[in-house]
Amino acid sequence: MWFFFSPNIIYGPDALDFFENISGKKCFIITDKILENLGYLKILTEKLDKFEKTYETFNEVLPDPREEGVLKARELCLNYKPDIIIALGGGSVMDTAKTVWALYEFPELELDDIHAFRSDLYEMGKRAKLVAVPTTSGTGAETTYVTVISRYEEDIWKKYLYLHRGLIPTYAIVDPIFPKGMPPQLTVDTAFDALAHSIEGLGTLWRNEFSNALALKAIELIFKNLPLAYQDGKNEEARDFLHQAATIAGLAFGNGNVHIGHTMGHSWGALYHVPHGRSVGIIMKYVTQFIMNGPESQEVLKIYAKLSKQMGWVNWDEDDDKAAQMVISKIEELAKKVNFSLNLKDTVKDKVSNEKFESDLDTLLNLCYQDASAVLTPRSPSPDEFKEIYRYAYEGKDIDF
Numbered sequence: 001m002w003f004f005f006s007p008n009i010i011y012g013p014d015a016l017d018f019f020e021n022i023s024g025k026k027c028f029i030i031t032d033k034i035l036e037n038l039g040y041l042k043i044l045t046e047k048l049d050k051f052e053k054t055y056e057t058f059n060e061v062l063p064d065p066r067e068e069g070v071l072k073a074r075e076l077c078l079n080y081k082p083d084i085i086i087a088l089g090g091g092s093v094m095d096t097a098k099t100v101w102a103l104y105e106f107p108e109l110e111l112d113d114i115h116a117f118r119s120d121l122y123e124m125g126k127r128a129k130l131v132a133v134p135t136t137s138g139t140g141a142e143t144t145y146v147t148v149i150s151r152y153e154e155d156i157w158k159k160y161l162y163l164h165r166g167l168i169p170t171y172a173i174v175d176p177i178f179p180k181g182m183p184p185q186l187t188v189d190t191a192f193d194a195l196a197h198s199i200e201g202l203g204t205l206w207r208n209e210f211s212n213a214l215a216l217k218a219i220e221l222i223f224k225n226l227p228l229a230y231q232d233g234k235n236e237e238a239r240d241f242l243h244q245a246a247t248i249a250g251l252a253f254g255n256g257n258v259h260i261g262h263t264m265g266h267s268w269g270a271l272y273h274v275p276h277g278r279s280v281g282i283i284m285k286y287v288t289q290f291i292m293n294g295p296e297s298q299e300v301l302k303i304y305a306k307l308s309k310q311m312g313w314v315n316w317d318e319d320d321d322k323a324a325q326m327v328i329s330k331i332e333e334l335a336k337k338v339n340f341s342l343n344l345k346d347t348v349k350d351k352v353s354n355e356k357f358e359s360d361l362d363t364l365l366n367l368c369y370q371d372a373s374a375v376l377t378p379r380s381p382s383p384d385e386f387k388e389i390y391r392y393a394y395e396g397k398d399i400d401f
Contacts, residue, residue: 004210004255005165007132007143011174011244016044018173020051022129024083027055030073030097031088032062040135040178044088056080061089064150064159064270065096067111074103087132087169090190091139091276094132095147098167101130111149114162121166129170135178137242138190138277140197140250142172150270156363159270161372168254174247176240184230187242188338191226192281194218194246195334197253199284199327200261202303203291204376211256214248216310221245223311223334230338259377260368261287264389267367271360272348278340285331285342286389287377289399292324294379300324328398343396357394361387 010018027048031041036059048055058073077085077100085104087097102114105127114121124130132142141147146163182190198215201207221241228238261284269279291300298320305323308314313330314323335342348357365386368374381389385401392399 002208002210003165005145005168006251006254007169007172009143009172009174009247011247012240013176015173015175016047016133016177018171019047019053019131022084022131022171024129025053026080026082027053027084027086028077028080028082028128029055029057029086029088030061030100031057031059031093033059035059035089035093035135038181040181041088043177044086044133053084055086056082061093061096063092063275064148064157064273065092067149067151070096070099070103070111070149073100077104078107083128085128085130087130087142088135090134090136091141091148091193094134094139094141095149097130097132098141098147098169099149099162101128102164102167104128111162114147114164114167116164118164121164124166125170131171131173132169133173133175133178134243134246136182136186136190137179137239137246138193140194140246140248140253142169142174143247143250144168144254146254148266157270157273158367158370159266160370163372172247174243176236176243179239179243180234180236182233184233184338187229187233188226188340189275189277189281190246191222191229191242191277191338192284192335192340193277194242194249195222195331196261196265196277196280196284197249197258198222199288199331200258201249201252201256202307203288203300203378204257204259205378206257206376207303208256211252214252215256216307218245218249218252219307220311221248223330226334227337257376258373259287259291260374260381263368263371263374263377264364264386266371266373267364268344268390270367271364272352274347278347281340282342282344282347283389283393285328286393286399288331289328290381290385290389290401291377291379293399293401297379300378344390344394345396361390364390
C-alpha cells in the first residue's frame with residue numbers, strides 16, 4: 001500500500017493573495033538577510049498588511065542551516081506564539097522552518113527527537129500552520145517531509161537528515177514573482193537540484209507510478225525552460241515553468257525519494273561548503289552512469305531508455321542501452337548550454353588541491369555512510385567504489401565500472 005503526500009499547493013501569478021484565505025492572524029516569518037535586502041520580505045509583508053495579519057521575523061538563516069540557528073528561531077517562535085509560520089526562501093529556509101515548526105508544536109522535543117517513528121508528529125498543525133513560499137526554483141522543499149540541518153562534530157560540519165511525514169507544510173505558495181530576480185548561476189544551480197531529484201527519483205527503489213509521472217514532467221519542463229531562463233532572466237513564462245518544475249520535482253522526490261546522488265552530494269557539499277544544487281547536480285551524471293553499469297542493470301537501463309523515448313530524444317524502437325546512454329548525453333548537453341561544470345575540480349579548485357581531495361576521501365566516505373539516502377539506491381557502492389566515483393567526478397571522467 002502506498003500513500004501520496006503533498007501540501008496544499010497554490011501556484012501561478014498572484015498566488016500570494018491566497019494568504020487572505022488562511023485562518024490566523026499572527027505570523028512568524030523565517031527567512032534570510034539576503035532575501036530581506038532584495039526586497040522579497042517586503043513583497044510578503046505588504047500582502048500580510050493588506051490582509052490585516054501581524055508578524056515577527058527571524059532573518060538569520062544561513063546556507064546549510066545550523067543547529068544553533070534552528071534553536072534560536074525556536075525560542076523566538078515559542079515566545080511569539082504564532083498561529084501561522086511562514087518560510088520565505090530556498091531550501092535552507094524551508095529546512096529551518098519545518099524543523100522549528102515541529103519544535104514549536106511539541107516544545108518538549110529536542111532536535112534529535114524528530115524521526116520517522118514518532119507517532120505524535122502526525123498531529124502537526126494544532127498550534128500553527130506552516131506556509132512555505134519558495135523564492136528559488138530548485139529544492140522542492142516546500143513539498144517534502146525531510147529537513148537537513150548541519151552540526152559541527154569531530155572538527156567538521158556534518159549534515160543530518162530529520163524526516164517525518166508530519167513535516168510536510170500545510171500550504172505551498174508557489175508564486176513566480178520571487179524567482180524573477182535570481183541571477184544566472186543561482187538559476188542554474190537550483191534547476192540542476194530539481195533535475196537531480198527527478199533523474200535520481202526515476203531510479204530509486206521507492207519509485208512508483210505517481211512519482212515517475214511527476215519526475216518525467218519536471219524533466220520535460222527543466223530541459224525546455226532552463227536554457228530560456230538562463231539566456232533571458234526576464235522571460236516570465238520560462239521562470240514560471242521552472243518554478244512549477246521545482247515543486248513538481250519535489251513531489252516526485254517526496255513520494256519516491258532519491259539515492260546515492262544526494263548521499264554523495266550532501267557529503268562533499270558539507271565538507272567543502274558547496275551550494276546544495278551544485279553539489280547534487282554535478283554528481284548526478286556519475287551516479288546515474290554507475291547504477292546503469294551494474295551487473296543487474298537491465299531494469300535501470302529500461303527506466304532511462306523509456307525516459308529518452310518519452311522525451312523524444314531517440315526513436316521508440318531504439319536499443320535500450322543506447323537510449324539509456326542518451327540521458328547522459330542530454331545532461332551534458334544541457335550543462336554546456338547553461339555553463340554548468342560537471343566536474344568537482346572546477347568547483348573546489350580554489351580551495352582544495354588534488355592532494356587534499358585525495359586525503360579527504362576517507363572523510364567523504366564516512367559522511368556518505370551517515371546519510372540515509374544511500375539505502376534506496378538500485379546499486380550499492382562498496383567503500384572503494386564510493387571513493388572511485390568521487391575521483392571520476394573530480395576529474396570529469398565517465399564512470400566505466
